Amino acid sequence: MVCISVISTTPFHKFAIPIKSEECEVESNNGLSCRLKFEYTAKYPDEPPEVDVFERENFEEDDEMLLREHILKEANENLGTVMVFTLVSSAQEWLSTKWDEIKKEREETATRKAKEVEEAERKRFEGTRVTVESFMQWKEKFDAEFNTKKNQEKEEKEGRKLTGKELFIADKTLIESDLKFLENGDSIKVDESLFQDLEELDLAEINDLDDEDDS
Structure with missing residues (x-):
């Protein structure tokens, strides 16, 4: 049922008619709706009536002008006939078509965003794909860092005196010399002067100490 609101009748009829797209629910931000204001002219229907679009709901920036x-x-195609009903029906069909386009665009946008999120999650779990170029870049960087660290350790090692253990590990000939020493049975020269005071020791005291240890 079309609800027509008469605005005035002089000098020519002026009235408003609400229209909306199919399944329009303004409260849920679903669908397009507006009111059309028509005003007859002195030459109507041989010229189009004046038309205004107001009380627009969910219209985009250029929708009013396009409507x-x-x-x-449509009015110019129906000159010479009573055309208001035809114009209202055509305008309402335009709203429905426009809303279908908006819904399709929203669905495509939502699908695209969902795919982008899915792709981002997939990349996050997969990590960076290794190519020949990326591997060679990594290897070059790794070798440079390894050589730098190795040189630093060498410089630090050369800058301080080696411990006996380090000398032993570094010079394998020390191991061989010990083995040759044991095999050849080389005699050990002892400095007898280190023991010259043994004669002055009280042997009785030494024996007493040994008895205490045995008990």
Whole structure:
């Protein structure tokens, strides 16, 4: 049922008619709706009525202009006939078509965003794919860092005196010399002067100490 609101009748009839797209629910931000204001002219229906679009809901920036152009084009195609009903029906069909386009665009946007999120999650779990170029870049960087560290350790090692253990590990000939020493049974020269005071020791005291240890 079309609800027509008469605005005035002089000098010519002026009235408003609400229209909306199919399944329009303004409260849920679903669908397009507006009111069309028509005003007859002195030469109507041999010229189009004046048309205005107001109380727009969910219209995008250029929708008002596009709808007015559509209505005027339809009016020029129906000159000479009583055309308001035809214009209202055509305008309502335009809203439904426009809303279908908006819904399709929203669905495509939502699908694209979902794919982008899915792709981002997949890349996060997969990590960076290794190519020949990326591997060679990594190896070059690794070798440079390894050589730098190795040189630093060498410089630090050369800058201080080696311990006996380090000398032993570094010079394998020390091991061989010990083995040759044991095999050849070389005699050990002892400095007898180190023991010259043994004669002055009280042997009785030494024996007493040994008895205490045995007990």
